[in-house]
Structures are given as C-alpha cells and as structure tokens.
Amino acid sequence: MSNQVGNYSLYIALLVSILLIFKSYKFKSNSSKNLDSKIFSLLSIQSLMILISFASLIYAFIISDFSNETVYNNSHTAKPLFYKISGTWGNHEGSLILWLLVLSIFLFIFFIKSNNQSNNYRVLTVLFQEIIIFGFLLFILFTSNPFKNLFPIPIEGTGLNPILQDPALAIHPPVLYLGYVGTSIIFSSSLAAIVCGIVNNNWAKHIKKWIIISWIFLTIGILLGSVWAYYELGWGGFWFWDPVENVSLMPWFCLTALLHTIIVLEKRNLFQSWTVILCITTFALSMSGTFLVRSGILNSVHTFANDPSRGIFILCFLFFLIFLSIIIFFIYQKNISKNLNKSFLISKETAILINNWFMMFFLSVVLIGTVYPIFLEVINGLKISIGPPFYQKLIVPFLIPFFLFMALAPKLKWIRDNVYRINIQQFIQLIISIIISYFLIIKFGISYVFAIPLFGLGFFLFFLTIKDFFSKDSSLSQKLSHFGFSLFIISILLNGVLAKEYSSNMKVGDEREYMNKTIKFENIKVVQESNYKSIVGEFKILDDRSNLSMKPEIRIYDQPRTLTSEADIISTIYSDNFLVFNILKDDGYYNVRYQHKPLMIWIWLSVILISFGGILSYFKRND
C-alpha cells in the first residue's frame, strides 16, 4: 500500500515540476500578479507530494514492509525502531528521496522568504531549481525507485549495515544534505540574478543568509561524519582523506570562499562575476560529490552498493547543468554592471581575495587528488592510490602563509588601509609565538621540516584571535568563527605530533608496559543484545596518577553477518584515551590497540565554535 502511495505522489510531483518549469518559463513574457499565488500553490503541492512519498517510505521501514525492495534490502525486524527510521536514508534510494525532499522544501521556503525581491528574479530561481528537481525526480523514478514491489513477499529483511547503526551517522546524512542542497538554491538564485542583471549588494544581502545556512549545515554535517569515523570505524583517526570525505570537503572550501566574497559584494559591490562563478562551482561540486559517491567509481569505505547506469545518469545531468550555467553566464554576463574599480593592495577587499586564493588552492589539491586516479586509470590503466601523505605534503606548507594572512587580515579596513597599522606589538607577538613553538618542538623532538614556522604561526593566529575579542573592529560572529578555526588548528597540530599509540596481541590476564603505563587485560564477557552479540573486554590502564577501566566491545551482528569493533573512549579536556580490540585467528588472542590522543575534544568543540559563529551571523538582524 505505502509503495503505491509513495510512487504515485512522486509521479504527481514530476507532473507539477513540468508544469512549474513551463509556467515559470512563460512568465518572462507576461507578468500578471496572480501568477505568484499559482506558483505558490504548485510549490506547496510538490513539497507535500514529496513529503508524502518520504513519509510512506519511513512508514514502510517502521512496519518492516518487505514487499518493498528497499526495505527488504536495508532493514530487519529485529532492528531498534530508531535505526529502522534512520535506515530510510541509510541507503541509496532512500537518501535520494531525502535529497529531493530537501530540494523542494528549500525552494518553497525560498519562495516565501524572497517576496521582497522582484518577481522576475523569484520566478527564474524557481525555474532553475525546478530543472534540478525534475532531473532528480527522473533519476529516482527510472534508475533508483525506492518503491519497487517484491513478490513473493519475503519474511525477513537482509538488515542494515551495522556500522551505519549509530546515532551520529543516523543524523549525519540529513544534516549534510541540508548543506549540499542549500547550495542548489544559491546556484539557481545566482543564475536568476545574472539573467535579471541584479548581481549587486542587494542581492548579496538576500542570498547571504542562504550561503550561511548551507555553510553551517555542511560544517556540522562534516563534523558528525568525522566524529562517527573516530569512534565507530575503530581507527582512532578523524580524517582519512578518503574520497567520500574529500567530496564533502570540496564544496566546503568553495562555500567558505563564497561566504567571504559575498561580504565584499554586499559592502563594496565588487567581484560580481567571481561571486557568481563561486555560486555555480559550489553547486557543481555538491552534485559531482553525489555522482562520485553514487557511481561507485570511488574506492571508499562509505560507498553503498550501486550500479553504473545511475552514475551515467548523474554524470549527464551534471554536465547538462554545468553547460547550462556556463551558457547563461556568458550570454548574460553583459548584464553584470562592471565595477572596474580595483581594490587597493592593503585593504579588506584584497585580504578576502587572498582568502579565496588559498581556499581555491586547497580545493584544487583535494579535487585533483580525488579525481586524478580515476582519470589515470581510464587513460592508461594504471591504478594509483592517493592518500594522506599527498594531501599533507601539498597543503601543510601553504598553511604557514595562510595563518599569517588570517591573523593580520581581519583587522584591515575597507577600501584602503595603511601598512603601518601592522605594528610593533604584533611583531613581538609573532616572535614570542615562534619562540614558544621552537621550545615545543625541541621538547617533543618533532622532526617535520616546517614545524617551527607552522606551529609558530599557528600560535600567532591563536593569540591574535583571542586578542580580537577585546577589539571593536569586527563582528562577534567573525571573531568566534576565526577563534574557533585557530583553536581547531592548534588542537590538530598538537594532536598530530603528541598522539601516542601502542598495539599488541594480548590474551586475558596479560599485562603490557607502555610509556610508564600498564595496560591490563582483565576479563572478557559475552552479552547478548537484541540484534547483536557483544564481546566486552575489560581493561585497566594504570599509571602513577590514574586508574582507568575501559571496556571496548566487539559486536557480532547477525543480519547481515558482520563484526564491528566499538572503541571505548575516555575523554577529558586534556586528552582522549582510546582503546579498541579485535579478534585474532590464534585462539584466545586479541589485537589490542591503545591510543593516547591529546586535545581530541577540542577538535570537535572548535568546529562547533566555528559553526556557532555562522549561526550568530545568521540571526544578526541587519549589518
């Protein structure tokens, strides 16, 4: 039953989409007032239909309706209700419905919220957004329909991949999608703005809210994924430069660049074309992210099962959208009122350009690192892997000048500033930071070539962002985000060089000495939970000051049969103790891995601070 409801409402949404494209395309010639309410009602119908189809899919998951193929493939009756629900978007088909839902609801909100803008612009935004919605509807209905019937109806489902049965990962996709899909509004609206010739400070003020909101969701979405990887994959790392992670990072760089550029457009009416290019690129990156993940050409721990026809569809659709936006950009570029004023060398405008410069560089490193192996394999059949060392080698040295610019730039004034404002006091702070980093590096014996300037400028940025809280130069949201970022950098740097790890094969009763700590494997317990069996190890980590008891788990899931390791993590404000163990073939022996990770919690907290800056900025009345 729910299959039919879901299916038909998707077809109705498709119909509405065609109608909307038609109506909004024709709108250019006649401009009757009541079209506004027509579009409004059509949009409401569309959102409602997609909502109904999403709800019916959730319903099918909740009641474990195995006549639905998606439910059969991804659910199981023994699963807790929470994961039955989150299973809805824990698979390819369901996640696309969620994506579509967000697309249509965002458009609906956009349409309501933009009633102070010109009708022409609003309707054009609807047109472009409906083209995207239409494409996704076709994609869902013809290559990945979540409402396929199964007959005869199976008695039991095959279950959800156990590593996805986790609270952080249950909310990670929706949050990330809100960010991804938010960029579609930015894309559509920038195309509409360029056609209408209103790429100016007014438009900037209006679209800025959408940029901020997408950026917040994208940031939090990436954070959730990272936290999940940290405790669930049992590796003890939080970022692996895995292709699927990179794919979420790329639009983030672009969006961060855009977040800064839009302020220049708002305040100074500069960089119009560049802003539009960024808007288009951000969305193209979000889309290609979907393509790369869904097509299965990436080798990653995160990819769902998939088939190539889907990849080809998204690829064609992506090319169509990029082609469309390039054509529109070049045809209507003359509409952009050219502001040929150059910015002065020492000014906020230039500083923001420099921010964009670095963001684009980081983006290009990640982009090329992610797609290069694919192209190389297609061209001459060579398979190469690009992993953390590549990214570290290219990105880390560039962080040094980046920190310097970031530390000094926010204090610059618009239009023109004076170089002498960079005063002796800051110079002294810089020297102190370098000295601190020098001693730190000597003390911990860090051998990285750029360590001294990297840590030095990291500290410099950190001190200056703290000092900024006492100045009246810029907004609180900016101070908070920049402070968050500097805290993030410091935590990552220190965490990177001070983290310690020890791994050994142990059996119950064994003791190992490591760095004045004793790791004791005391006992093992087997617990039967509703949908898995759990092997709980009881460990003690002793040193002269503390006595930690840690209980990592190995979970054996039945549907599908999978082993997962659940790390036990004890977090304090100074460091994390991370313990995980795995079954070995040799009888009674387990591979035990202990990690001591300083300042881990500050990495998460700093990202929350960064996004909190965004939230403040979103709720700021007018500025």
Add this chain to the structure above:
Amino acid sequence: MKKFKILIIAFVILFNLVTNLLADNSDQINKISKNLRCLICQGQSVYDSQSDFAISIKTLINKKINDGENENEIYEFLKSKYGGWIIYDPEINKNTFLLWLIPLILFVFGGLLIIRKVSIK
C-alpha cells in the same frame, strides 16, 4: 652562514636516520603500514585493517625491517609485487607529475589574477 645551515640540515637528517634505526620495530611498522592500502578492504590502510592480508603484510614489514631493509626498499618491494595501487603516497614520475603540478600551477595563476585585480599604488 649558508654552510652553517647545510650543517644543521645534515645533522637533522643524520639524527633522524639514527633515531629511526634505533627505534622499536612497532613504530616503524605503524609508520609504513599507514602508507599502505589494504588491497582486499574498502578504503582502509594496512595499519587500520585486521584482515588476513593486512596482518600478513605487517608480518612481512617486520621481517624486512629485521633484515635491515629501509622504508623505501620495503615500498619498492611491495610496489613491484602489488603495483602502485598499494602505496598511498604516489611517487613523482611521468604519470603523476601533473598530479603534483596542477595545484601549484593553479596557485601561481590565482596569484597573478589577484595582482591584476589589485592596484599596487
């Protein structure tokens, strides 16, 4: 002054070499295995994985270290056996120089664009 710098650099390299040689095998194994892809896993490094393949590679690395081979020799050996796919850190050769160069070229290009946009006066 320049000689002094070279001296320091030489010292640092030597120091690293010596400490690396003296270090416990397990640190060395961790370091190397983090740079290797577990070929039978989905996007995991040899270090992260507990698969049979990963365990046998780790044992192999341990043996090679005991035989006195250095990091690069081990990478070379694995590459000749399993192909470049196993190593996370791609070397620079005729197939990969663009990989390293494109971002740098883009960076220079971006810098030139900014110079054009900004009046130096």
